[in-house]
Amino acid sequence: MAQNIYDNPDFFSGYSQLPRQVHGLDGAPEWPIIRAMLPALIGKRVSDLGCGFGWVSRWMRAQGAVSVLGLDLSENMIARAKADTQDPAIEYRIADLETLELPAAAFDIVFSALTFHYIKDFQRLTRMIHKTLVFGGDLVFTIEHPIFMAAAHPHWIADEDGRKTWPVNGYSVEGERHTDWFTKGVLKYHRTLGTTLNTLIAAGFKLHRVEEFAPTREQIEHSPELAEELERPMMLLVSARKTESR
């Protein structure tokens, strides 16, 4: 079972105050890129893996999805998502992505934001997603970028000019990474970019777009603290399509 850090009270109270949790999608600077990577939603059956408070699930429904299934490991998250949603076409359920099984060919789109880096068995998960998508269906997801996750001490340092610099080590050594984020010992799984992409290809996906979030000039003018995101990518965004049966 994946570590359920989101139901740790310290974590949950800190996490709930992140701009993206307070302001929803407008608080997530990568949101315009995600929107551009998503196919048209009208008439689509969608699953949102790691749905959190349900911001994306509700947005997808508002864009015309006929049904949305939001899944999350956290009881707190699912309770809040249910409380914030009045729409019988959106269903929320507690689920562990390490063991989740969804029915075959049941969804047109599978979406996931910043969740898969908590998952140990990415191969099992991608095969399950491939199975639950219809032929031609899309998987769109974001994860923490392996450049961001790899190092033993992942925090800003300065180079010899004093420029903000991100350290990379242990990049090829995949597996557990323990970091402190609102609470001690948050457990994540580092995978190289090659492993992430090749696992998708091997499962029968065709890669459509691979993005590494960088803020636009307009975003930096509005939120100068985003400028540091030009120095190293924090987030990897991938869209892939089920084009082969396995």
Place this chain on the structure above:
Amino acid sequence: MAQNIYDNPDFFSGYSQLPRQVHGLDGAPEWPIIRAMLPALIGKRVSDLGCGFGWVSRWMRAQGAVSVLGLDLSENMIARAKADTQDPAIEYRIADLETLELPAAAFDIVFSALTFHYIKDFQRLTRMIHKTLVFGGDLVFTIEHPIFMAAAHPHWIADEDGRKTWPVNGYSVEGERHTDWFTKGVLKYHRTLGTTLNTLIAAGFKLHRVEEFAPTREQIEHSPELAEELERPMMLLVSARKTESR
């Protein structure tokens, strides 16, 4: 025109003493990965972009390629490649990949090792390669990894535990990188991983495999200096297939 650093006498004399130039393919630790990414060569027409001394061109011919066209910007390289090759099915020519045009549907395989990071206009080059490949043809190439290239001062540093660590900054700022390698001011072009992959997809390629070189345990036992390559990837290796007409 791409910078012709290889015909600089200081550069050429240093470069010629690299293990991979002295020992050929056995001196390149990534070679086993490249071999595994290449399709069968029997009966294939191959172009080798940035062929250098012709090590790979000759190997491909020995594996059964019916013809190999090796291209390189460097007169020194092409002269040495010609001197080292006695095979009328291998042709070497001086060419600038920034402006090169090859005939349509003339090749089954296009290969390139550690050359494309010298090229400014990668979009033009990928479209040209797409055009010169037959339908179903393969592009297999290696480049310096963007993690390796991005920083203003790309050299090893130590983290707080003294561990070898690679600095990353300016990752999202694409364009020129000037480094000293055998001589001053070697000019390379940094592109994000997303840009490299999306440019291939937009040109009509289907990505088949994305590898980031890491040494095996056996390689490290034999050559302990390779252990540092586990800390950060120096090389990106991509195989892609022409599956769409453009």
